[in-house]
Amino acid sequence: MAECHPVGFRWTMEAKKRGATIIHVDPRFTRTSAMADLHVPLRAGSDIAFLGGIVNYIMQNERYFKDYVTNYTNAAAIVGKDFEDTEDLDGFFSGWQPDEGQYDIESWQYEGTEVAPAAGQREMFTGEPKSERGTQVSAERVDRSLQDPRCVFQIVKRHFSRYTPEVVQETCGVEPELFGKVAQSLCDNSGRERTSAFVYAVGWTQHSVGVQYIRTAAIIQLLLGNMGRPGGGIMALRGHASIQGSTDIPTLYNLLPGYLPMPKANYDVSLARYIEYNESASGWWSNFPKYMVSLLKAYWGEAATADNDYCYDYLPHLTGDHSHMTTVADMADGKLQGYFIMGENPTVGSMHGALHRKGMRELDWLVVRDFAVTETADFWRDGPEFERGEVSPEDIKTEVFFFPCAAHTEKDGTFTNTQRLLQWHHAAIEPPGDCRSELHFMYHLGRRLRDMYGDSGDAKDRGLLDLTWEYPTHGSHCEPDAEAVLKEINGYRVDGGEPVSGYLDLEPDGSTACGCWIYSGSFADGVNQPARRKPGSEQSWVAPEWGWAWPSNRRILYNRASADPSGKPWSERKRYVWWDEEVGKWTGEDNPDFIPDRPPSYRPPEDANGVDTISGIDPFIMQADGKGWLYAPNGLLDGPLPAHYEPQESVIKNPLYKQQCNPARMEWDRKDNPYHKAWNDPRYPYVITTYRLTEHHTAGAMSRWLTWLSELQPELFCEVSPELAEEKGLVNGGWATISTARGEIETRVLVTRRLPAIRLRRRVVHQIGLPYHWGSKGHSRGDAVNELVSFVADPNVSIQESKALTGNIEPGRRSTGRRVVTSGKLAAGAGGRAARDIPGRGKSPEGAHGIKTAESQEGEQT
Amino acid sequence: MGFFTDTTVCIGCKACEVACKEWNQLPDDGLFFTGMSYDNTGDLGASTWRHVSFIERPAALSNQTTGLGDFSWLLMSDVCKHCQRPGCLEACPTGAIVRTEFDTVYVQPDICNGCGYCITGCPFGVIDRREDDGRAWKCTMCYDRQKDGMEPACAKACPTDSIQYGDLDELKDKARERVEELNARGLHEAYLYGVDEVNQPGTGGLNAFFLLTDEPEVYNLPPDPVVPTKKAGEAWSSAFLAGAVMAGVATVSVLTGARR
Amino acid sequence: MRGNGDGREIDPALGLLGGEGSLQRVQRAAGSEPLPPTVWDAHAEDTSGADPSYYDRPVIKEPVWIWSVPAYFYVGGAAGAAAALGAIAQIAGGESLRPLVQKCRVIAAGGSALGTGFLVLDLGRPERFLNMLRVFRPTSPLNVGSWILSATASLASVAALLRRSRGFLGDAGDAAGLGAGLTGVPMTGYTAVLVSTTANPLWQGARRSMPALFVSSAMSSAASLLEMTALNDTEAKIVNRFGMAGSLGEIVFSTVLQREISTVERVGRPLREGLAGRLWKLSQAATVASLGLSVLPGRSRAQRMLGAAAGSIGALAMRFAVWEAGKASARDPRATFHQQRAGLGAKEVTTTAAVSGADDRRATDA
Ligand SMILES: Nc1nc2c(c(=O)[nH]1)N[C@H]1C(S)=C(S)[C@@H](COP(=O)(O)OP(=O)(O)OC[C@H]3O[C@@H](n4cnc5c(=O)[nH]c(N)nc54)[C@H](O)[C@@H]3O)O[C@H]1N2
Ligand SMILES: Nc1nc2c(c(=O)[nH]1)N[C@H]1C(S)=C(S)[C@@H](COP(=O)(O)OP(=O)(O)OC[C@H]3O[C@@H](n4cnc5c(=O)[nH]c(N)nc54)[C@H](O)[C@@H]3O)O[C@H]1N2
Ligand code: SF4
Numbered sequence A: 001m002a003e004c005h006p007v008g009f010r011w012t013m014e015a016k017k018r019g020a021t022i023i024h025v026d027p028r029f030t031r032t033s034a035m036a037d038l039h040v041p042l043r044a045g046s047d048i049a050f051l052g053g054i055v056n057y058i059m060q061n062e063r064y065f066k067d068y069v070t071n072y073t074n075a076a077a078i079v080g081k082d083f084e085d086t087e088d089l090d091g092f093f094s095g096w097q098p099d100e101g102q103y104d105i106e107s108w109q110y111e112g113t114e115v116a117p118a119a120g121q122r123e124m125f126t127g128e129p130k131s132e133r134g135t136q137v138s139a140e141r142v143d144r145s146l147q148d149p150r151c152v153f154q155i156v157k158r159h160f161s162r163y164t165p166e167v168v169q170e171t172c173g174v175e176p177e178l179f180g181k182v183a184q185s186l187c188d189n190s191g192r193e194r195t196s197a198f199v200y201a202v203g204w205t206q207h208s209v210g211v212q213y214i215r216t217a218a219i220i221q222l223l224l225g226n227m228g229r230p231g232g233g234i235m236a237l238r239g240h241a242s243i244q245g246s247t248d249i250p251t252l253y254n255l256l257p258g259y260l261p262m263p264k265a266n267y268d269v270s271l272a273r274y275i276e277y278n279e280s281a282s283g284w285w286s287n288f289p290k291y292m293v294s295l296l297k298a299y300w301g302e303a304a305t306a307d308n309d310y311c312y313d314y315l316p317h318l319t320g321d322h323s324h325m326t327t328v329a330d331m332a333d334g335k336l337q338g339y340f341i342m343g344e345n346p347t348v349g350s351m352h353g354a355l356h357r358k359g360m361r362e363l364d365w366l367v368v369r370d371f372a373v374t375e376t377a378d379f380w381r382d383g384p385e386f387e388r389g390e391v392s393p394e395d396i397k398t399e400v401f402f403f404p405c406a407a408h409t410e411k412d413g414t415f416t417n418t419q420r421l422l423q424w425h426h427a428a429i430e431p432p433g434d435c436r437s438e439l440h441f442m443y444h445l446g447r448r449l450r451d452m453y454g455d456s457g458d459a460k461d462r463g464l465l466d467l468t469w470e471y472p473t474h475g476s477h478c479e480p481d482a483e484a485v486l487k488e489i490n491g492y493r494v495d496g497g498e499p500v501s502g503y504l505d506l507e508p509d510g511s512t513a514c515g516c517w518i519y520s521g522s523f524a525d526g527v528n529q530p531a532r533r534k535p536g537s538e539q540s541w542v543a544p545e546w547g548w549a550w551p552s553n554r555r556i557l558y559n560r561a562s563a564d565p566s567g568k569p570w571s572e573r574k575r576y577v578w579w580d581e582e583v584g585k586w587t588g589e590d591n592p593d594f595i596p597d598r599p600p601s602y603r604p605p606e607d608a609n610g611v612d613t614i615s616g617i618d619p620f621i622m623q624a625d626g627k628g629w630l631y632a633p634n635g636l637l638d639g640p641l642p643a644h645y646e647p648q649e650s651v652i653k654n655p656l657y658k659q660q661c662n663p664a665r666m667e668w669d670r671k672d673n674p675y676h677k678a679w680n681d682p683r684y685p686y687v688i689t690t691y692r693l694t695e696h697h698t699a700g701a702m703s704r705w706l707t708w709l710s711e712l713q714p715e716l717f718c719e720v721s722p723e724l725a726e727e728k729g730l731v732n733g734g735w736a737t738i739s740t741a742r743g744e745i746e747t748r749v750l751v752t753r754r755l756p757a758i759r760l761r762r763r764v765v766h767q768i769g770l771p772y773h774w775g776s777k778g779h780s781r782g783d784a785v786n787e788l789v790s791f792v793a794d795p796n797v798s799i800q801e802s803k804a805l806t807g808n809i810e811p812g813r814r815s816t817g818r819r820v821v822t823s824g825k826l827a828a829g830a831g832g833r834a835a836r837d838i839p840g841r842g843k844s845p846e847g848a849h850g851i852k853t854a855e856s857q858e859g860e861q862t
Numbered sequence B: 001m002g003f004f005t006d007t008t009v010c011i012g013c014k015a016c017e018v019a020c021k022e023w024n025q026l027p028d029d030g031l032f033f034t035g036m037s038y039d040n041t042g043d044l045g046a047s048t049w050r051h052v053s054f055i056e057r058p059a060a061l062s063n064q065t066t067g068l069g070d071f072s073w074l075l076m077s078d079v080c081k082h083c084q085r086p087g088c089l090e091a092c093p094t095g096a097i098v099r100t101e102f103d104t105v106y107v108q109p110d111i112c113n114g115c116g117y118c119i120t121g122c123p124f125g126v127i128d129r130r131e132d133d134g135r136a137w138k139c140t141m142c143y144d145r146q147k148d149g150m151e152p153a154c155a156k157a158c159p160t161d162s163i164q165y166g167d168l169d170e171l172k173d174k175a176r177e178r179v180e181e182l183n184a185r186g187l188h189e190a191y192l193y194g195v196d197e198v199n200q201p202g203t204g205g206l207n208a209f210f211l212l213t214d215e216p217e218v219y220n221l222p223p224d225p226v227v228p229t230k231k232a233g234e235a236w237s238s239a240f241l242a243g244a245v246m247a248g249v250a251t252v253s254v255l256t257g258a259r260r
Numbered sequence C: 001m002r003g004n005g006d007g008r009e010i011d012p013a014l015g016l017l018g019g020e021g022s023l024q025r026v027q028r029a030a031g032s033e034p035l036p037p038t039v040w041d042a043h044a045e046d047t048s049g050a051d052p053s054y055y056d057r058p059v060i061k062e063p064v065w066i067w068s069v070p071a072y073f074y075v076g077g078a079a080g081a082a083a084a085l086g087a088i089a090q091i092a093g094g095e096s097l098r099p100l101v102q103k104c105r106v107i108a109a110g111g112s113a114l115g116t117g118f119l120v121l122d123l124g125r126p127e128r129f130l131n132m133l134r135v136f137r138p139t140s141p142l143n144v145g146s147w148i149l150s151a152t153a154s155l156a157s158v159a160a161l162l163r164r165s166r167g168f169l170g171d172a173g174d175a176a177g178l179g180a181g182l183t184g185v186p187m188t189g190y191t192a193v194l195v196s197t198t199a200n201p202l203w204q205g206a207r208r209s210m211p212a213l214f215v216s217s218a219m220s221s222a223a224s225l226l227e228m229t230a231l232n233d234t235e236a237k238i239v240n241r242f243g244m245a246g247s248l249g250e251i252v253f254s255t256v257l258q259r260e261i262s263t264v265e266r267v268g269r270p271l272r273e274g275l276a277g278r279l280w281k282l283s284q285a286a287t288v289a290s291l292g293l294s295v296l297p298g299r300s301r302a303q304r305m306l307g308a309a310a311g312s313i314g315a316l317a318m319r320f321a322v323w324e325a326g327k328a329s330a331r332d333p334r335a336t337f338h339q340q341r342a343g344l345g346a347k348e349v350t351t352t353a354a355v356s357g358a359d360d361r362r363a364t365d366a
C-alpha cells in the first residue's frame, strides 16, 4: 500500500500512531512492510491456504463473534442435500459439468429456495436462468443453533478444518508460530470493542482464483463481525485514479451502469424476460425494474416508451464472452476489424504483449488515444519480433490513428476512489495543441456519426439516431459540459427535468430517467455534490460534506450492522448507526444503510414481497436474504466456498487436493499461448511474481516519459534472494535473462534479502520479483515483463494471472535470435501439458475451461 | 524555522525528492541503476537537494516482526542540515552564504564565486559545486516559498509527515515526545540526531534534525561532526609560531652569514 | 525535461525546465562520468554490521579545486618566505646585502603574482577573485588568505619595481619591502590553515603540524630558488642556512604530521598508499637529499643546483601529496567515521561528543 497508494497510506500511518497493529502479508519485504508491525512473507499464489488457515483458527478456537454471526450472516441457513464439498470430491464441488467446463449451481442452493446474489454472475451464460419470481426467503430453512450438519456454519467449519497451521506452512511457507501471531492479533482486535480492516489490491486479484481470495477475507470479516462497522471492512485499493468509477459506470463488456447485467442475446429476448431473470423477488434488487427503465429513459429519452420496451432492443445483446483477453485472442484469429484503445498501453501493460501485437497486426484499423505515442501505438514497428526480423512493418496492413489526449488537469470531471467517493476536479488549463478530453472525443464522434446516418431509414440505425445526445458545449474546442453529464447520471424527472434527489425517487414507469442509479443523488438539488470541499475540521469525523459517496452519500456500506440486533451500538467505542426508539427511525454518524423506519423487531410476514422481505436484522439489504454470505449459494462460477488451487503454472503439486488448479479457470489453449507443466517443470523451476514500484506508473507512459521519475528507477530490474544469486551466479547490478515459454527479457539484477527464498516443509522455493513498468519508449527503457506472462484468467471476472507463474533465470543478456511463439516457429518446448485437472473429471481436452464463445475454439483447431 | 525528519514514518516514496526538483526546477542527474537497494540517487549534490536513503539492514527493529528474521529496511530522507554553526557559511570567503530571517542557511547565487571552499567546509557533504559554472548549490529550505508563507515543497509533498516543517522549538518538543512514545512502544533504538547544541555540540545543533534508529554511520551521517572553524585556532597559532621561527631563522642566517 | 517526442505536438518549451536551477548542465546526466565502480558490487550487507557505512559512499564531498591550487600553495609559500627573508636582510644586513634583497623582492613579486594567476585559473574568471575581497571574514582562512595574498602581491610588486630606485622612491620601495616581509610571513603558513580548517579528516587531523610543515617547506622553496641564482659567498651562506633550516623543519614536521594523523589508521592511510603515498615518499626523499647536499662540504655550483632542484621537488611533491591525500581521505567515509568515533571529532574541542545512538546502544559505540 505504501508502494502504490502512498497518499492513502498516510491514514494507515495515522492508525498506527493511534496504536493500530499493521500486518503485511506479501512475498516481498516492501516499503509497506518497512512500516508494518508484522510482516509475513509467503509463496506467491498461496493466500487462500493462509486465509483459510485463519478461518480454521477462528472456528477451532471459537473466536467468531457469535451474536453477529448468527443474526447477520447466513451461518444458520440450511443448504440443500445434494451439495458436496471439495473435501469430499478432492477439489471439486458438486455440480461440475466436464463438457461445459463449468459448474451447475443447482446443488449449491439453500434448501427450499434459490436466491440471487448482490453482484457477480447474476446468472450463467449457458442454459436458461431460473426465474426468481415469487421466491420467499422466509421459505429458506434455518437453524439458529448452528448445529445442523447441513447449516452453512457447519459446512464452512468442515470445509476449512483441513487448513491447519501445518498445511499453511506446507503451502505458503509460513512458520506456524508466525501464522499464529497473525491469527491471534487479528482475533484480539475484533469483536464488540474493536474492529479490524483488510486492505488488498492486485496481489490478491491477479490469480486464476482471484475472486475467491477476497471471498476468503470476506468470510473472516463476517465471522469476526468486522463488516458494516467503523474501522472494519475490506478495502479494495483501486488502480487508476478513477478505476472504481469505471466499474460503477463500466468499461466492462458485461455490465450496464450501476451493476445491471448486460442483456444476453440467447434469452433476454424482451425487457420483461430480462427483468424477470434479473430482479430479485426479495431484498433491494427487487427495485431492479426502476433502475433499468430509468436507464433506458436516460439513453433514449422521448423515443423510449412503455410500448417499445423503452427501446430495450436497441441495447447490444451479448453473444458470449467479450472480455479483454478473449477479444485479443479473437483478434489474433482475424475476427475483428477495428479496435479502440483509450488510456491503455496493452503491449506493455497487458498479458503476453507478443500476442497483443499479433492481434493488432490482424486489424484493419486501430485508434489510440494517449499522451504519448506509446509502445502500443507503435506496435507496427516496435517489438522483439521486429528486432528479430520475423515481422516487418511493410507486411502490416493495420491503419493506426493516434489522438493526443487531454490530461486530468486539463478537463472537468470526477474521480471515484476506493471509498466510492466521487471527487470533482476542475480543469486547470486548456489542453495544448490537438489534445482533447475523452468526453470531447466521444461526444463529437457520436455527433458526427449521427449526422452521417442522419437520413437513414434503417431500423438498425434507430438506436444511434434516437439517442439523447444534446450536451451544452463551451470554449473554442466546443468542450461538452461535464456537469451536464453528471446531471444525467444523477437522474431527473422526465417532465420538467428537475434532478431527482436519489434512487428512492426512481420509477419503473418511465417517469424518471437516470444514467446510473447508484450515482443518483450526486446532483441532488441541482448542486454538484462531488465538488464539495468542506474541510474535515469544520464537520463531523465522518466528513459527509467532503465530496459525495455512492450510494446516497453513505460512507460505510451495510452500516446497520454497526448496531446489535436490538438496534443499539455493539459498543460505545464503535457506535456508528443505531435505532432511535423515540423517533422510530435509524440514525447515527452516517446515513443509515437501511429502510429508515424499519424497527429492529420487524419480521417479514409469510406473503411479504420485495423490500418487505428485509427483516429488522437483515443489514445486508442488497442480498436476497439480507445476510452476509459466509457461503455463496449463487454468483460465483468456481464454487460457493474458496478452496486453495495452485496457479496455472506452479512449482509444487497442490498440497490440499488432487485437483491442481481452479477447474473453472479460463484458459486459452492456443499454439501462441503455451503453458508450462502444471508443476515442477524442469525448464522453469522458479516462481515469478510481478508488481509495481512507487516511482513508476503501470505501463509507464505516465512516468517513463518524465526524467524526474525515470532517474529514480532508471532501468528494469529483477529482485532475487542472495541464495538464488549464489545458485545462479547472478551479480548485483549485473544482467540477467528471464524466460518463459512465451518470451524472454533481460533485466538488471538487484540482489536483496527482501525477496526471500520460501521454505516449505519439504523444499525451498526461489522467487523472482519483477516490476512490470518498462517498455521500449520514453526516457527510461527496458524489456516489457508481460512478454513472459500467458493468457489465463479467473472465471468470474476474467482477470489475468500475473502474480504467480513459473520461469527461468540465467546470468547475462538476452539472445536476439530466439523466436517468440506468436511469429515464426513455436519456441522449443512450449505448450507443456500436465494434469492440471483430474483426468476424466476435469474438462478434456485441457484448456476449454471458463466462459468463452464456441468459435474462439474452432479458430484453434486449424 | 526548520525540519524535523522522523525516519520511522518515512515510506521511501521519494515524493520529497521529486517535489524539490520540480519546485526548484533542477534537472535530472542521470539515469543510472546503482544496485544500492532502491536508491538510484546516491547522494546530495548540486542538482539533488533531497536524497532518500534505503538501508537494507541485517538486523531487526526491536518493535517489528518479519518472517525474514533479522532484517529491516531503514528509509531516510536527507537534506541540508541548516546548521546553527554552518561549516559552509563560516568558510565562505565572499559572504555569499548567509543566515536568513528564517534562521536558515542560504547561498546567494549572484555573489558566490565558485571558489568551492564551502564544499570542503561542510561536515555533512551536502553543498556541492555546479558542474557548469562552478557555483555552489544546495537546499534553500525553499526560501522563496517561505517568503510567501508556504511550507517547503518537500515537506508539503510528504504523505506521512516524515518531514515536518515549522517553528524549531515546537518541532523539538514534538520530536522529544515522539522518541518517548516510540521507546514506550518498544522501539528502544529511537534517538534524535542533531536536535540541539547539547545533542551535537560540534555544530551547535541542526535546524534540520532527525529521528534515527541506528548509528549515524548507517545513514551516512557523521557520528560527531564539528564545524571546522572550531579547530582553526590551533592551526593559526601553529602557523604564526612557525612564522615567527622563520623570521628568527632568517635573522640568524643573515647575521651569522653576514659576519666576516 | 529532455526531448519532446511526446507525440502531443505541443510546444516543447512547455516541457522544458525554467529558472536558474534548470540552467545547469549535469555531466553525469550527459553520461560522461561512469558509475563509481564501488556501487556496482555494493551489497546490502555493507550498510551495517560492526563497521557500517552507506554502501561505501563518501560522507563528505571531495575538494573540487584543480591542480593550480596546490601549485599556488608552493609558489605562494616560496614568495612569502622570500619576502620575509628579503625584509630581514634589508634591515639587518647592510648595503652589501642589497642584491640579495633585490632577488628576494623579485621572487616574492613573481611568486605572488603567479599564485594569484593560479587561483584565478581555478575560479574561472578574474573578477571572481575580487568577490573574495567584498567582505572581511576572519572565520574563513580563504578570505583572510585572500587579503594576505593581495597585500603581499601588491607590496611585493611595488618593492620589486622600486628595488633599484634611490631617494624617496627608494625609501618607498624599502617600506613596501618591509610590508611585504610582514605579510609574507603568514603567506607561508595560511594555506596550511586553509586546508586543515575543513571537514576533511586527514587535513583536519594534521592541523597542528601542517602549518609548520608548510612554513618550513616555504623556506626551503625560497632558498632553493635563490640558490639557482648567482650568489656571492655571504649570500650563499645566508641562503644555505635559511634553506637548511627549512629542509630540516620539513623533514621533522612531515614525520610529526604522519604520526599525528596515524593515530587513526584509516585517516593516515592515504599517505601510506596510492598516488598520495608515492608523492609523500618522493617529497621526503628529495628533501633529505637536498639537505644532505647542502650540509656536504664544498659548495660547487653543480652541487648547489642539484640541492636546489631536490629542495624544489621536495616542496612541490609535498604540496601535491597533501592535496591528493585529502581527496583520497574524502572518498573514504570510514576515515571520517573512525576519526570521530576515536574522539577526534567535535569532542576534541567540545566537552562532550554528539549523541550518536540511543542510550542503550551507546555502550556498543566505543
Ligand atoms: N506508484 C504506483 N502506484 C500505483 C500504480 C503504479 O503503477 N505505480 N498502479 C495503480 C494500479 S493500476 C493498481 S491496480 C494498484 C495496484 O496496487 P498493488 O496491488 O499494491 O500493486 P502491486 O505492486 O502490483 O501488488 C502488490 C503486492 O502484491 C504482492 N504479491 C504478488 N503476489 C502475491 C500473492 O500471491 N499474495 C500476496 N499476498 N501478495 C502478492 C507483490 O509482491 C506486491 O508487493 O496500484 C495503483 N497505484
Ligand atoms: N505483469 C503484470 N501486468 C499487469 C499488472 C501487474 O500487476 N503485473 N497490473 C495490471 C493492472 S492492475 C493494470 S490497471 C494494467 C495497467 O495497464 P495499462 O492501463 O495498459 O497501463 P497504463 O500505463 O496505466 O495505461 C494508461 C494509459 O493512459 C494514458 N492516459 C492517462 N490519462 C489519460 C487520459 O485522460 N486520457 C487518455 N486517453 N489516456 C490517458 C497514459 O498515458 C497511459 O499510457 O496493467 C496490468 N498489467
Ligand atoms: S499518485 Fe495520485 S492517486 Fe496515487 S497515491 Fe499519489 S496522489 Fe494518490
Ligand code: SF4
Pocket: B080, B081, B082, B083, B085, B086, B087, B088, B089, B105, B121, B122, B123, B124, B125, B126, B127, B138
Ligand atoms: S549541512 Fe553543510 S551545507 Fe548545510 S548548512 Fe550545514 S554546513 Fe552548510
Ligand code: SF4
Pocket: B091, B092, B093, B094, B095, B096, B097, B107, B111, B112, B113, B114, B115, B116, B117, B118, B119, B135, B136
Ligand atoms: S563556492 Fe560560493 S558559496 Fe561556496 S564558499 Fe565559495 S563563494 Fe562561498
Ligand code: SF4
Pocket: B019, B020, B021, B023, B024, B049, B050, B079, B138, B139, B140, B141, B142, B143, B152, B153, B154, B155
Ligand atoms: S526545502 Fe525546498 S529546497 Fe530544500 S529540499 Fe525541501 S524542497 Fe528542496
Ligand code: SF4
Pocket: B009, B010, B011, B012, B013, B014, B015, B016, B017, B052, B076, B077, B157, B158, B159, B160, B161, B162, B163
Ligand atoms: S516524501 Fe516523506 S515519506 Fe516519502 S520519501 Fe520523502 S520523507 Fe519519506
Ligand SMILES: [Mo]
Pocket: A202, A238, A239, A240, A243
Ligand atoms: Mo490496476
